[in-house]
Amino acid sequence: MTVRVMLVSPAMNMALRQPRFDDGASLDHVGLRQARAAAGALPEAGRYLRGPSTRCRETADALGLDAEQAGDLRDLDVGRWHGRTLDDVSTAEPRAVATWLSDPLATPHGGESLSALTARVGGWLDAGSDESGRILAVVEPAVVRAAAVHALGLPLHTFWRLDVPPLTLTTLTGRSGRWNLRCGQPLHPAAGSTD
Template identity: 65%
Template sequence: MTVRVMLISPAPGPALRAARFDDDTPLDEAGTRLARAAAGSLPGGARAFTAPSERCRQTASALALDAAPAPELRDLEVGRWRGRSLEELAAGEPEAVGAWLADPGAAPHGGESVLALIARVGGWLDGLADGEGGGRVLAVADPAVVRAAAVHALALPPTVFWRLDVAPLTLTELTGRAGRWNLRCGRPLTAG
């Protein structure tokens, strides 16, 4: 059976605006307002999920989704880098940042590697495609999770992960059947 997985990236919040790794801060009023305005643009889905981060849960709520939590969709765990900006880290730990960006298996922050993220998200995605539920699935997930899903689904080299941009409040669709996936990238959710 064919499954269509529609991944929605969360509304912008303080961490995105400050270009720092998210430390589970809530959306600000501007991000919440944008998500509420986009609520009417969502396609219908038989099942809805949300990543456990505050910004994903609040985005799902603002979009009026009755979304079940999906721990497999949690963001890339960046360990001791959480809450810090990439600029700050590049100045203080240039070798570690360079290794992290060049090697998908590296985790100099003490958290999760990009390879581990791709495997985790890929397992969730394959479970949807192999399950008997089929149909349409909506999921609010952090940009790193959306990138990992695309890399896994299309069997791209993991080094491509950092080359994929996922804008806030966009819809990325993966349609799969029998281990084969098709991708439709980044349709913006618009007001009304």
């Protein structure tokens, strides 16, 4: 069966502007305004999901979605780095950051490895491919990257080379083992047609 999985990255907040490992911050006023403006640009789906973060919840709400929270679509767990800026962590623990960025199995922060994230998201994606229809989910950029890496069978180190801007749509169409990818379509009124 063929399924269309549409992943929307959440709107901007201060954690993204700094850059800071997610600290549960709400959308900023610009992000909220942009998400509300993009509401009419979303493709229709039979099922709406969202990651559990504040940013995903607020983006889904601003987009007008009645989205169910999906635990498997949670962000990468960065353990004790949660809430800190990347600059701060890089200064305090340069070797740990270098290891984390180069080894997909590393967990110097005490959280989740990129390998584990990709396996978790890939498991969700493969389970969803047993359905037919359309799924739209508001998820953190790391989840979008993990889905793309898994679906296309990319090497794990490519995770860091995939950019996922705020309020963009990434679509995976296919089924387990064979996926097509459409990346980074901006959500704005002119982008409403994605077929």
